[in-house]
Amino acid sequence: MSKPHSGRLLAYACAAVFAACLLGIVLRPIGFLSVFWPANQLLLVLLLRYPHVLLQPLGMAAIFVSYVAADVLTGSNLWVSTGFSVANMVGAVSAWWVMHKHSKRDLQMEGQFSALLVLYGSGVAATVSAAIGGPVSAYAFSVPLLKGTMMWWTGEWMNAMILLPFLLALPSARKATLPQEALPLPAIVLPAVAVVALEAASYAVGAKIGSLAFSLPALLWCALSYRILTTTIITMLVFATKIIIASWIDFTPMHFVDVATFRLGVTMLILGPLSVAGAHAARSELLNRLRYQAHHDSLTGVLSRNGFVQASSLVLQRLAHERGSLAVLMLDLDHFKRVNDTHGHGTGDHLLCEFARTVVHTLRPQDVFGRIGGEEFAVVLPHISAQDAATIAERLCLAVRAGKFQTLSNEPLSATVSIGVAHVAQLSPRDSIENLLRDADVALYQAKSRGRNCVMLGPAR
Structure with missing residues (x-):
């Protein structure tokens, strides 16, 4: 002082x-x-x-x-x-x-x-x-x-x-409280x-x-x-x-x-x-x-699968009542197993944390982000068009690609991400987060088939 x-x-x-x-x-x-x-x-x-x-x-x-x-x-x-x-x-x-x-x-x-x-x-x-x-x-x-x-x-x-x-x-002092x-x-x-x-x-x-x-x-x-x-x-x-x-x-x-x-x-x-x-x-x-x-991932601090599903379901219920639009993104770190095998699981965990932080800084405050399992993450984007959802997904790809990641020994480490996008222009009570995650996962599989490090938008609904 x-x-x-x-x-x-x-x-x-x-x-x-x-x-x-x-x-x-x-x-x-x-x-x-x-x-x-x-x-x-x-x-x-x-x-x-x-x-x-x-x-x-x-x-x-x-x-x-x-x-x-x-x-x-x-x-x-x-x-x-x-x-x-x-x-x-x-x-x-x-x-x-x-x-x-x-x-x-x-x-x-x-x-x-x-x-x-x-x-x-x-x-x-x-x-x-x-x-x-x-x-x-x-x-x-x-x-x-x-x-x-x-x-x-x-x-x-x-x-x-x-x-x-x-x-x-x-x-x-001002402190964060639960x-x-x-x-x-x-x-x-x-x-x-x-x-x-x-x-x-x-x-x-x-x-x-x-x-x-x-x-x-x-x-x-x-x-x-x-x-x-x-x-x-x-x-x-x-x-x-x-x-x-x-x-x-x-x-x-x-x-x-x-x-x-x-x-x-x-x-x-x-x-x-x-x-x-x-x-x-x-x-x-x-x-x-x-x-x-119980609702957050212990490693990355973002929502766990259970917490993500619960938070997303609440968003879907509200948007279904308003007949609003929504997009779901499935994200998968490319060749993550190779990182673990080459640099060790400690570096892999560190990369997951840095990746999660990068995504959080890129998303909007109203978006829902969680870790689904392993190296797979998901995002819910409320009130958004298909084009804007694809733009945000591309921005995430670019942010990860440009990210300055490191191993535990401070060696530079590059990373990329594949993203599948499922979009609904007008939600109805029949829509569920599980079905939308499944649609986004199909689009993610297509992104991986195209060579990874890219975005694929699923069929319009």
Whole structure:
């Protein structure tokens, strides 16, 4: 990463930490620590994503200044602010140290044990930072050391479990995801409605701060219904609301036991829906990959025969209803057995992959392409005339002929392809992909009989 880019990133990180500190200070009860402190969790996520910029002397110094500046500008003592800032940063770095070696999926809350990783990492951060911040807060607010340390430890751990899963689940970059099955509208709306209803009921019939676990069944429902990011947002909003309302009820060391119990209860309850959401996300990803592998060729990555037939059948059904046109191409790499015999099967596999990539780059986005078996491939061209289908087939022949293929030892390798084309000007419900593949195969046989490296168009239909 260039220095100007790194400088901008560091400036944005410092501004974000500074703003998060100000938000926490606004939510600070008079005479004690904030009930909701997002800065440390934000710093941890930034460390996990941009360690090459922030985990440098300049980066750490700039972040430290951001912490201290927010406190000093709002009237805090410089030395107390320095102690708090050291505690906050050491805690965040400790969590980074125990979490950064885990997989990207685990760190985006999509792993089966992501919630436990967050619980462990945030617990380490809370413990380490409390060892420094507890004595400082005890001195600053004139409370016993045990109370000051426990208030810091429980508050830091609870804040992390509320906010950190959401920050981790935020996408760091645009990434390709496998398609997921769309849910009907009631399945999308009802879990969130259930959360709102149960939360409202808990405050109506419970104590002043409501029953902690009242909405837990609805949160578990959300975890099984929504993507991980949506679940973390709902969970964060529910429990952040609880602690903000609780802060109105003397959230200070004067009620040390009640506050500590409440915070630890929130910390452990959050683990439930997040664990279910992570396990569900991991299971869904596995099922999607299995579904993908069942319909795609493991070598070339294009559709397998089964996937090609299914996708093509859907196209045929739609075009038959519209009485549209369609062409099917059968492609066969010429003398492929000779390549395997001369250069080995590794080179043959490499040639198949490069050939498939060449074809994909030549075809249109709406075309369907798959490997039928061995060195045979097939293409479905919807909404096309016979002449245009023959032109595309010729273009494929030319692209393969001009392709710069190589053996595994980087020796140049030439390849050609024979193509048979079957065209239907107006599809009817009686047409099937199997019959069209058979017609294209007949035309392919004729192309091979003419000497290969050519295109043959079957009888017009």
